[in-house]
Amino acid sequence: MEPQHERSAATTRVLLLKEARETDNRPDPYLSEFSTVGMEATVVPALEFSFINLESLRTKVMMNVYTPDKFASIVFTSPRAVQAVKQSLQKHPVANELSGWASQAVFAVGDATAMAVRELGLHPMGQDSGSADKLADVIIEKFVGCTLPILFPCGTLRRQELPNKLQQHGISVDSLVVYETKRHSELDTNLESYFLQQGVPDIVVFFSPSGVRFALKVLRSLAGENFEWIKFAAIGDTTATALDSAGSPACFKASRPTPRALLVAIANGTSQQ
Incomplete structure (x- = not known):
């Protein structure tokens, strides 16, 4: 089955390449933060430990x-x-x-x-x-x-x-x-499932240079000619450097590893584009 590439103007789809963190029955703080501004965020872990x-x-x-x-x-x-x-x-x-x-x-x-x-x-x-x-x-x-x-x-x-x-x-x-x-053992499967169900994400957020190394090539393969539509966000300087070295520079860079800092970076970056 081919990935679905229809893009919705109504909702910004954000793919977070990280492990989901739930504490005290509360959802992952990144998911909560994006939901407050109407963005549709999904977590797919790129790494395992x-x-x-x-x-x-x-x-x-x-x-x-x-x-x-x-x-x-x-x-x-x-x-x-x-x-x-x-x-x-x-x-x-x-x-x-x-x-x-x-x-x-x-x-x-x-x-x-x-x-x-x-x-x-x-x-x-x-x-x-x-x-x-x-x-x-x-x-x-x-x-x-x-x-x-x-x-x-x-x-x-x-x-x-x-x-x-x-x-x-x-x-x-x-x-x-x-x-x-x-590298997460189910990274390819989980990303393919994401693309089949939700299409090409508007923004992909990388949390580490390792995530860039393991996931970027898979994303390029799944997105095909639509890869150019994707905007990349990085948590921190080292991750941004890894994206730049891989030929896919970050459009947004969070100054701190927090949901709020990431959202602010995306908002500021979007207003300047």
């Missing part, structure tokens, strides 16, 4: 329970890293697992990551920094001259801006890979 090195992670996290001066801080740049900490502690639960971190600075970038950290009972700083690189500046301001390392649980496709910048300012970083990022 698996946790690794959880025993090592638990050992490092628990060090600050028994030896509070082992680490100066812990830094999270993705909700997945927070989930890894939670899962590592669930495997062999003990009382007050995170008590050693309660009095120390904990950093997180983005609303989703900060929310996940709060669910652990911790109080993150740096939520509004907008990117890992800018979060590094917040950390440097607080910890320059500190001799204790900072614990950085991260993924296999992590970028090096944050640890490199911290180390350039004399701040030691203990990086531990705690999850693997892979």
Whole structure:
């Protein structure tokens, strides 16, 4: 069956290449945000994840329970890293697992990551920094001259801006890979289903360079000659750079990884076109 390419002038269709996040029986915040302005948003995950090195992670996290001066801080740049900490502690639960971190600075970038950290009972700083690189500046301001390392649980496709910048300012970083990022096993099937049911989207939003690498070619194949109709949006500079390198520059770029920032970027970009 061929994809349907009829375009409706009444509703802007937005395809979000991300995992759906529902909390406390509330819909994904991106879906909620777009619905408030009458846009029809759909989520299709481009990536899937698996946790690794959880025993090592638990050992490092628990060090600050028994030896509070082992680490100066812990830094999270993705909700997945927070989930890894939670899962590592669930495997062999003990009382007050995170008590050693309660009095120390904990950093997180983005609303989703900060929310996940709060669910652990911790109080993150740096939520509004907008990117890992800018979060590094917040950390440097607080910890320059500190001799204790900072614990950085991260993924296999992590970028090096944050640890490199911290180390350039004399701040030691203990990086531990705690999850693997892979192409979603049903990406092709889910995208084909989307095109068959809804046609070519008006806007496709990419949330990471990996999403660009895995999904852009599939989108081009499904859209065919209608590919030129699609406008692309990026969350952050690195994703926008990935789109530009792939020959499909972003028309819209969110300054922060939040639904509101994305919607503002689209509104501003549309008014200028």
